[in-house]
Amino acid sequence: MNKIDIIIVDDHLLFSQALNGLISNFKEFNVLAVLSNGKDVVDYVSNHNKLPQIVLMDIQMPIMNGIEATQWLKDNRPEIKVLALSMEAEENTILKMLRAGAKGYLLKDIHPRILQHALKEVHKVGFYYTENITNTLLNSIDKPEQSSAIKLKERELEFLKLCCSEMTYKQIAEHMFLSPKTVENYREALFEKLEAKTRIGLVLYAIKEKIVIL
Amino acid sequence: MNKIDIIIVDDHLLFSQALNGLISNFKEFNVLAVLSNGKDVVDYVSNHNKLPQIVLMDIQMPIMNGIEATQWLKDNRPEIKVLALSMEAEENTILKMLRAGAKGYLLKDIHPRILQHALKEVHKVGFYYTENITNTLLNSIDKPEQSSAIKLKERELEFLKLCCSEMTYKQIAEHMFLSPKTVENYREALFEKLEAKTRIGLVLYAIKEKIVIL
């Protein structure tokens, strides 16, 4: 009987190693590699002949996160199924991950048996969506405004991040090598896009959307 | 040879089960139980004769968190050593956990061997402090103000929360039934206490300290 090859990607070594042990005990599966960030997956897939059938992917990781890595796999190796495994139960994150191509989304507080079942399903039918995830999707349909849909340009993002410091606009301008007047344009553009009336509003948006992390 | 009895406490079932497998493979240890929050530890310890020598404790858990559970153990069963195992690397959390009586503090991204070594050390000499933790302690000594120790008065807190909205100070004054000039006093007092130079600084503080939740 052929085992299903799996790659585990998680930056918490203790977790990924423990998971390795766990999955290796499932008779259907073989852990091909345990990697610690998205970049490692890209490298692995680019340099090995034997590829995994399933990648069990964390989301928050350094260098290249799970969303970017999943997108890359969808674009370059669509035959590899990604199953997301994260602690993050936030709607936005789930949506981003699914849009990037994940075939399922599990939370880290599930029972090992669920993981085993999910892996088998992903292999057999190509996906595994829990009730949890489905509900989240339903919720996000109900709300008209999906905040994260607002796309900011590189420079706007840079400006927004700087707004979340105690710099004045003049200082921000210097930092961005722009005239204070140009920086004002950025401010006004963001006020409109993000429906903010003051700089505080920009800061609140940036933090809510995790554009800046505190 | 007597094995060292351990209890694992973590609300992420997948992680705790995987950890269980991992530790059970270490020949020196025996996993007595896998529990999912602080309250379960208190119940377990209260109702069993065979007690663990070490509790491997997560921090963020529902019902009763790791800090409270560790404090309870210190007060009621001081012979049981608690080794904290968390993803949270924030200074405040580490300090709280150590003050509550933890004999060490590991991050979840360590190598399994470190965990094994830490458990052995905790059993042998009673504690295991990594370089990481020691540095954090040193840092917190260097800064005179240990953030969460800053105590704000009721009214200051109310004002601070309002600062985290798009209201102007004049509007905040009306809302608090104060003159704009009095509100200015609050602002200046908070600038000093929280070492902020602008209102943005106040907002960042309030969010960091979870005085306002986004």
Add this chain to the structure above:
DNA sequence: ATAAAAAAGGGGAAATATCCCCTTAAAAGT
């Protein structure tokens, strides 16, 4: 009881932020 601290309010000035409307040059789309 009395000194000290806290709470409330103020004057006046300079710096910043906010608003609205406008110009020019480069880039992108068609």
Add this chain to the structure above:
DNA sequence: ACTTTTAAGGGGATATTTCCCCTTTTTTAT
């Protein structure tokens, strides 16, 4: 080739924030 969009910058006015120094009344400590 031509229009549209974007990036960069400006003028000028008003509102808000920030700063520093001050008074009065009420609370709190000793």
